[in-house]
Amino acid sequence: MDGDSVATTEGSLADETYRTLLDDILAARLSGGAVVQERRLAMRLGVSRSPMRDALGRLEGQGLLVRNSKGVLTVRVITLKDYLNSLAMRLLIEPAAAAAACATIDPARVEALAAMLDAIDADPDPDPAVVWRFDDALHDGIGEASGNPFMAETITQMRRYTTIFERQRKLGRRKPGLADHRAILEALSARDAEGGRHAMAVHLERVREGVLSTY
The missing domain is CATH 1.20.120.530 (GntR ligand-binding domain-like)
Structure with missing residues (x-):
């Protein structure tokens, strides 16, 4: 598999992972205040940590994931x-x-x-x-x-x-x-x-x- 194919595959996995996590947040399966455990989520979805980190970064950039006072990534609580x-x-x-x-x-x-x-x-x-x-x-x-x-x-x-x-x-x-x-x-x-x-x-x-x- 050449470099472009690898990049495309990883990008597709990241997009799919992002959509799955977004659906989980919107449906409250990942509830507000829950700590995001990157490794556990990656294992549950059957993806490597690279697409998982990409997906989490997108969700954090959109304000749906936030860092608590200890710098730990959590699901945003919507007040x-x-x-x-x-x-x-x-x-x-x-x-x-x-x-x-x-x-x-x-x-x-x-x-x-x-x-x-x-x-x-x-x-x-x-x-x-x-x-x-x-x-x-x-x-x-x-x-x-x-x-x-x-x-x-x-x-x-x-x-x-x-x-x-x-x-x-x-x-x-x-x-x-x-x-x-x-x-x-x-x-x-x-x-x-x-x-x-x-x-x-x-x-x-x-x-x-x-x-x-x-x-």
Whole structure:
């Protein structure tokens, strides 16, 4: 195997390791405050320490892993203040992204999202993983369809913090925001920019109020 092939393989392993660890953090399988044991994680995932270190470095650079007072790498604890600050950023950006997306989003994508939401609504006890998958597809899809990569990346980053907070504290309801999500999808389908802006703002504000009501 030549040098380029080795580098490509290691890069692919690092990307795969990063995605696995990111999923573990978002799903609270790696909980806030947990010490990151590099060797143990590498053994569990069956990778060498090189791609593991690359993945951990990326997560640390994104603020999802932090060093404690002793310099030990740990999973970041997302506080209520972090959550509210992240949600405030989303309130500034996502309504505008929804308005922009109304003009460009693929109708087939909106139909697929509506079908996902219908399935969740029809299921008396939907799998939380399915609910989160819909939420990711809707919000990340709107960011992508906005046509602004900076806006899309900010939405993704802020949603990571809010997702970690909600999942670690098990704040998600069984069928969260059905009416809000339908209103967003209806605006996207109708290409109603102001309706999309309003529906997204209402949705995020209700999310904020719902979390605050638990404290």
